[in-house]
Amino acid sequence: MSAGSEDTVAQARSPRGLDATDRELIALLQRDGRASFAALAKAVGLSEGAVRQRVQRLLREDTMQIVAVTDPLIVDLARQAMVGIKVNGDLHQVADQVSALPDVHYVILCTGGFDLFAEIICRDDEHLLDVLNNGIRAIENVTDTETFVYLKLAKQTYAWGSPTEF
Amino acid sequence: MSAGSEDTVAQARSPRGLDATDRELIALLQRDGRASFAALAKAVGLSEGAVRQRVQRLLREDTMQIVAVTDPLIVDLARQAMVGIKVNGDLHQVADQVSALPDVHYVILCTGGFDLFAEIICRDDEHLLDVLNNGIRAIENVTDTETFVYLKLAKQTYAWGSPTEF
């Protein structure tokens, strides 16, 4: 199957210029993504309108997303895996092609024994095998892969430096 | 420094019993975590009150979280890394100890060349080194680690099977 070209990603459309208030808002929304603008306004000491503008700007520019996150292993009875990828040649190009695969939802470039990590979510083993063989390993300049099938999610937090708990 | 005992994690307090409507709600909130209950109600064909109960149940039982997610490399100018961990002995016990470290925000148990992966977010290289040496590698039964320092986030989606785009 053909992956839809490269509509895919690009994090942060216009990254620059986050002030202290922006960071405060992000921190608050990392604890509760549905916090009302009124509550946020009280917390940061601005008017509701000002906070609304800032939050919407952060969302529009993809500085942050506000979304539901789950454990796919529980919610979907899915097969999930991390794939370490070694690349020969242009890293960015391979990263873009990996990112274009619909079942890949997280891609990072890194140093170390792998050049890329891709986290994938699949329905079952057959689907996983298909993504590996016909998706990732079929990409040019991918020289080696190692697949780490998930057994259990032990921790997942987004408010850095504070516990998951409410 | 002492990590705060083990208040930490545990995903999904009472996992079972997700029906089709729950999954629909999760899917919708994976696209927009701030969608109103009224809009969700229209989409799934229930009343607002019913939808509110369901969403709050999913949140209360930790089946999902609704949070802001960002690229820490951009927002915080942070050092971020994935650490592959090899373990001798009880996996769960080590996983719990790794999860208890405040700068570790994602921990998975897996098959393959590593038993555990831990994603960490640090302020700078010194902080990273501290978490590695005095945090992860100081845990009993951790026999080997490999650190993959993040260079760039290429893709980050939570609505499985659909693009990041707004």
Added chain:
DNA sequence: AGTGAAACGACCGTAGA
């Protein structure tokens, strides 16, 4: 567990400093 109605609170334009 789901519905409906009425009071309350949040949200989002527009206008203006």
Added chain:
DNA sequence: TCTACGGTCGTTTCACT
């Protein structure tokens, strides 16, 4: 970029099914 204000829509509680 922020504040102020008013109309509209979403949320909440309650009694009921």
